[in-house]
Amino acid sequence: MPLFPDPFGTLLGLQNALDAFRRSEWLQSGPSASGSYPPLNVFRKGDDFTLVAELPGVASSDLDIQVKGRTVRLSGSKSVIYPEKASVHRRERLQGRFDRSITLPIEVDQENATAQFRDGILAITLPRAERDKPRSIRIG
Amino acid sequence: MSGSQEMAVREKQELARQEEQTVPGRHFLPAADIFETDDALTLLLEMPGVDRNNVDVQIENDVLRVEGKIDYTAYKDIEPVYTEYNIGHYTRSFTLSNKIDRDGITARVEDGVLALTLPKAKEILPRRIAVS
Numbered sequence: 001m002p003l004f005p006d007p008f009g010t011l012l013g014l015q016n017a018l019d020a021f022r023r024s025e026w027l028q029s030g031p032s033a034s035g036s037y038p039p040l041n042v043f044r045k046g047d048d049f050t051l052v053a054e055l056p057g058v059a060s061s062d063l064d065i066q067v068k069g070r071t072v073r074l075s076g077s078k079s080v081i082y083p084e085k086a087s088v089h090r091r092e093r094l095q096g097r098f099d100r101s102i103t104l105p106i107e108v109d110q111e112n113a114t115a116q117f118r119d120g121i122l123a124i125t126l127p128r129a130e131r132d133k134p135r136s137i138r139i140g
Numbered sequence: 141m142s143g144s145q146e147m148a149v150r151e152k153q154e155l156a157r158q159e160e161q162t163v164p165g166r167h168f169l170p171a172a173d174i175f176e177t178d179d180a181l182t183l184l185l186e187m188p189g190v191d192r193n194n195v196d197v198q199i200e201n202d203v204l205r206v207e208g209k210i211d212y213t214a215y216k217d218i219e220p221v222y223t224e225y226n227i228g229h230y231t232r233s234f235t236l237s238n239k240i241d242r243d244g245i246t247a248r249v250e251d252g253v254l255a256l257t258l259p260k261a262k263e264i265l266p267r268r269i270a271v272s
Contacts, residue, residue: 006166007215008223014224035146039224043215050218054188054225056252080149082175086182090174093186096147120188120252 008041037098038074038122047128049104056120057093065124067113070106072124075099107132149224155231166228168256170208174234179265181240181258187230188252195254197247204234208254239264 038053051072055063063076077097082088107129115124151176155167173184187195191206198205208230215227236242236258244259 006226008220008226009214011220011223012226038150038224039149040220041220041224043218044221049221053143054252056186056188057184058251060251080173080184081262082173083177086175086177087173088173090172092171093173093184094147094150094171096145098147117251119191119249120186 012123034068035099038100040100040102042102042104047106047133049106049108049126051102051122051124051126053122054120055117055122056088060117062066063122065115067086067108067110070108072099072104072108072126073099073101074122074124152225154228163229164224165212167231168228169232170206170230172232177206179260181260182232183254183256183258185230185232185254185256186252187249187254189227190230190249190252190254192230192249195247197245197256199236199245202236202238204236204256204258205231206233206254206256207231 003088038055042050043050043052051074052073055076055078055097057080058076058078062078066073066075075098078095080091080093080095104126106126109127109129112127115122117123150171153169155169157167161167170185170187172186174181185206185208187208189210191211194209194211195205196209198207210227210229212227239261241259241261246257248255248257
């Protein structure tokens with residue numbers, strides 16, 4: 001157990017090393033693989049997957065999440081609005097629209113997929129479809 | 141204008157510290173916007189994952205220091221399989237001018253964005269003098 005919580009440090013380091021060797025695209029998610037906004041972290045809990053993205057300042061009404069089969073599409077827009085007559089001294093926050101899809105190694109149970117948006121963090125919980133789950137076969 | 145352009149990924153900037161830290165964990169620089177209106181200066185800081193109760197704003201020697209702590213416990217029972225960004229606390233400092241009314245500073249957190257309103261001191265606000 002490390003002294004301080006650094007849940008992705010090792011994995012991120014490994015991925016960067018692999019990237020340097022050969023551009024990695026997780027499960028070849030096509031034209032919108034790594035490098036697209038928003039950056040995603042993918043987690044597994046048992047059979048189910050969770051996608052987490054940081055979307056600070058995005059209104060939940062501006063987010064659109066679609067799930068079909070193995071693919072999740074996350075699109076939306078973010079706007080940064082300054083009041084009229086304000087003079088802007090520093091502008092680091094980005095705005096614009098985004099549209100990204102990611103393919104998972106499991107088939108998603110569309111009916112039971114849920115999403116949570118809190119403090120600018122979006123978490124999409126994707127349960128594995130029942131028919132996609134492996135079955136053990138008893139030896140008769 | 142907003143929504144017309146495709147957003148690009150900007151990698152999170154890890155904080156290079158002047159002083160040594162004793163609190164464990166990584167620290168990132170939150171992206172900041174600063175704008176000025178007639179009566180106040182507003183700072184907007186992006187700190188996704190920081191709850192309103194975990195924000196600490198301090199003023200010491202003309203330096204405004206903002207710290208946001210994230211909650212790691214949500215990541216405890218799940219296993220990361222693919223990652224594109226790292227997580228950590230947020231820290232950033234700003235030097236204040238003495239023309240800020242320090243007692244009037246207000247803070248608000250919404251959707252992972254901390255908004256700090258720094259009202260300008262009364263004595264520097266423009267005053268209109270009526271001709272009698």
